[in-house]
Amino acid sequence: MSDRVEAVKKLFTSKSSRVETNKGDTYYQDLFEKCEARLNEMRAQTPANKLDFTDLLEENGIDRREFMKWASATTAMLMLPPMFTPLVADAAVMMNRAPVIWLELQDCAGNSEALLRADGPKIDEIVLDIISLEFHETLQAASGHQAEKQLEEAMEHFKGKYLLFVEGAIPMGMDGQYGTIGIKGETFHDHLVRCAENAAAVIAVGSCATFGGIPAAAPNPTGAVGVMDVIKNKPLINIPACPANPANMVGVILHYVLTGQVPELDSLLRPKFAFGYRIHDNCERRAHFDAGEYVEEWGDTGAQNNFCLYKMGCKGPMTFNNCSIVRYNEAVNWPIGVGRGCIGCSEPDFWDKYAYERPMADAKIKAPTGGVEKTVDEFGLGMLTAAGIGIAIHAAASAVAGKRENSGESHE
């Protein structure tokens, strides 16, 4: 009962998407001092790896000016006032003191791929390069017993301090036997629970780890769920999207290194600095939406003129993510920019409920009776037809009955 009261309370108190961009001077002054003290403390620690950020920047031909530009953009992205810029820059340099363990579960490794992109790493990727990645199944050289040992050691050494990144869903069907790992055949579920035990915080990256994503799409053969359905007693941050934007991963780690806290989250545990914005409200095609100018089919005049993709199934109006602002690949472009609609990749159940590339009104949905799939409008017209037939029968019967009654009366 108290559970239910809590759930109802939560329903009416959680702010689903509201962003608080200004918390007042005293708050930021306080935070600034805390962050400064924290960074000083960290500077004294020996880095967990020998990669030097400044060297790496130089190697990749990124000068100080460019780096500071990045730092101030990142500060703004984290919704901190400009005075935090030097601290953010410092924190980036000290990222090699943030121990990270990365788990790979039921997924396509797309998020690892996103942060490893090869074409000349940009600052976001360099930051992710120097984090002290203690364990990452896909990237490390070690395998088998060796890998197992490395994981044990990392968890022991950084007990209570490491950030656990999780990529991929957790199959719960058949006692979790759909996915096992290592020589002992540990299920993904047990593996995750064991690694989360001593983590400082758990960060689910990508739509699969956050909400089950593609593995959890109907009919969900493996009973896949997201990390938040398994790990309940840890600070948990969801960074959904398919793939998660490296800028947001960096944002979360930086925020953690800088403040020692998880950033403010929305009701789906997504950091508000990244998921407090609706695609549709920051989309460059919005003027065409309001004007009623839509792409009707791929490659038509509308498409050539960058018209709105709403009729091609763009789900920007119901999707919260910052890709319309920070874009992908260091702000080169983003899905709508290249001329295809948003498929709502950062929302729960996106594969079933958003990604059908036509307006919802035309999409096949499961009829309440199960099995048959209908579009909402076909279903509605079906109901209307049924009502119409009922009425027609009633009307005809009434007319016949009425006539009989009348003729009966005339015989009187």
Next chain:
Amino acid sequence: MERSYKQVKRMTPAMRIIHWVNAICMIGAIATGLYIGHPYYQTLIADGAVDKYVMAWNRYGHFIIAIIFDVTSVIIAYLYFFSRFEKPYKKLIPNAQNISEFKAVLINLLTLNRKKEFDSSHADSFNTVYFTIFHILLIWMLLTGLQMYVHGLGSGISSIGAWWPWMLHLVTDWTIPVTGGTLMDVRIAHHITMWLIVCWVVFHIYYQIWRTIFWKEGDISIVISGTKFVKE
């Protein structure tokens, strides 16, 4: 046999105005709502995107209609309890009298007017229940509609102050888990409920005409002149 008829008052002018405002709004809500869901006509204005607002006008119209619906809903809710004319809530209480009247009216409909064992001079319990269903559907549209609307106020501020999105979240966020857990489910629910309302309207119109034809008491006139006739 000549029968004499007596004229009885059934709807006050205020009630009739509300009825027709609702009817017009309904047509408008459906026309604009369907456009929002799937823009079904092309914009044929040779202007730049900056100064034509076809979708924006449709959305604007939809919201204005929504506001009118809200206001009339509040008035109707008030009248349900405090009307000086007839208080409809009295017909909703499931007491023996209302239940038997409800059954009698339903039997009248199903037996094609062979049996008519209730007093048709005043509002009956069957219709009152039927109208109440409509108002509940409308409130549901209001809540799901406002939930979709508040998506656009992600910043937490609005031209009339921060209380507005705050209040909308407070009042409508529960529709997300109730409809299935995602923002899209709210939209699907809003769209399907529209079809339920359309079905409701079709039967409503049919039934009122049917009553007029078979009862021979001029029921259709209630909503125009406010009165009908019953046999003395």
